Amino acid sequence: MKVNLRTTIPLLFSLVTAVSVLAAQVGREQEPFSFVQMCDTQLGMGGYEHDVATFKQAVKQINALPVDFVVICGDLVQKADDKSFADFNAIKATFTLPCYCAPGNHDVGNAPTSATLANYREKIGKDYYSVEHKGYTLVVANSQLWKSDVGAESAKHDAWFKKTLEEAKAKDSPALVVVHYPLFLKDIEEEEIYYNLPIEKRKEIFALCKENGVVAFLAGHTHKQISNEKDGILFVNGETTSKNFDKRPMGFRLWKVGGGNGLQHEFVKVEGFDAEPGAE
Ligand SMILES: [Zn+2]
Numbered sequence: 001m002k003v004n005l006r007t008t009i010p011l012l013f014s015l016v017t018a019v020s021v022l023a024a025q026v027g028r029e030q031e032p033f034s035f036v037q038m039c040d041t042q043l044g045m046g047g048y049e050h051d052v053a054t055f056k057q058a059v060k061q062i063n064a065l066p067v068d069f070v071v072i073c074g075d076l077v078q079k080a081d082d083k084s085f086a087d088f089n090a091i092k093a094t095f096t097l098p099c100y101c102a103p104g105n106h107d108v109g110n111a112p113t114s115a116t117l118a119n120y121r122e123k124i125g126k127d128y129y130s131v132e133h134k135g136y137t138l139v140v141a142n143s144q145l146w147k148s149d150v151g152a153e154s155a156k157h158d159a160w161f162k163k164t165l166e167e168a169k170a171k172d173s174p175a176l177v178v179v180h181y182p183l184f185l186k187d188i189e190e191e192e193i194y195y196n197l198p199i200e201k202r203k204e205i206f207a208l209c210k211e212n213g214v215v216a217f218l219a220g221h222t223h224k225q226i227s228n229e230k231d232g233i234l235f236v237n238g239e240t241t242s243k244n245f246d247k248r249p250m251g252f253r254l255w256k257v258g259g260g261n262g263l264q265h266e267f268v269k270v271e272g273f274d275a276e277p278g279a280e
Helices: 005-030 048-063 082-092 114-123 151-170 199-211
Strands: 033-038 069-072 099-101 129-133 136-140 175-178 214-219 226-230 233-237 251-257 263-269
Touching (some): 033 048, 099 136, 151 199, 199 233, 233 263
Parallel strands (some): 214 233
Antiparallel strands (some): 251 263
């Protein structure tokens, strides 16, 4: 039999690639992990002392969970002043696991300025960055630079976001995006309001997420629990520890990744705090 090398070699290459992709997927499944999604600790929104107490209690409970890290989806504080950021940092420092924060509109402003960004970067740290964890890429972005066009800052952030997702895809690393603003609440075509991103920008981000293997898009800001799925991407806004507009109790989401079950998340209540009677 005459072997045609022109067709056989590429076929062998694609077989090897397919096997290594499969091996990578199986490898990921063999190493499942868990993490926590917190939203809007927002010290000062539900009453300063209340929010400090719920955040402290959440840290205590999270430290006792078998999780690898915690993410906070923005609005760390209600007022971005020195006291609030110092109190936030003091409580955050009591986590016994890594805590990755995204900035919210209360932290850097609805339309960030060089002054609000500098303040956040000095008091809290980087406002956008990525972290690799057990084959996954955590992409923590500054959604305020999407909500408002802040010239060079937004352009630089956009370029970073695209490059980071493309690099994750090249490594066959599924990405988890962590931000403050959700892309949309119910429908990607819905009108822009205070609680979602501008239509054009949200479509651009959604396309990038879809093209580059994003599996979940975690956000806060709504103070309402929302779960959507679109084209294989989970869009989840969790409960807060400050104030929930949907009468949900104070709490956070416990995520489980891999282990043959894909992505799962469940609610964990902050013990000792009920929803405010007046909450809508
Ligand atoms: Zn917000």
